[in-house]
Amino acid sequence: NAGVTQTPKFRVLKTGQSMTLLCAQDMNHEYMYWYRQDPGMGLRLIHYSVGEGTTAKGEVPDGYNVSRLKKQNFLLGLESAAPSQTSVYFCASSYQGSTDTQYFGPGTRLTVL
């Protein structure tokens, strides 16, 4: 039981490049989330999903897209990376919604030059 995993762990991009972050969970959770964490701040919700095939916008969705084609995977895409997207990205999942504990992945540290 690996829990929540994220790929890659580190990445450096140039402005304008694109990339996809992969989150996978093996706990059969319905809900999945993508957050970003900037220095000295809490997490901010980018997008979330309440089940396979569904996605919804969070607090800071601009510049990101997501897809949930399979229940166990939640992908976060940056179509044209900007320096303001330099951050640590965390994926999380929960069995149901807000009454359940969220389990977090180890994070992806992204730097955009």
Add this chain to the structure above:
Amino acid sequence: ELKVEQNPLFLSMQEGKNYTIYCNYSTTSDRLYWYRQDPGKSLESLFVLLSNGAVKQEGRLMASLDTKARLSTLHITAAVHDLSATYFCAVDPRPAGKSTFGDGTTLTVKP
């Protein structure tokens, strides 16, 4: 817009002492969460509080929720060095799914 404020943001305390971290929020909600984050690591769930008056305890940490005051507290009893970390509260107003986090309280416990 929901605002979640924690105080203090930084806390240095001696081993053996007691202290309380406060989490205030601006919108009605009966769901509040506490997380712990060690430097360079991910977040670990500590407590899920789902009703007014909820109190949960784990070891030297105790969390409570007062939905009428829009306030949650995380009380530390007889602190030890291993509790040094950053603690976040997060609030999830209805409809579900969109947690808003506080900026975190960085706790340093000194011998």
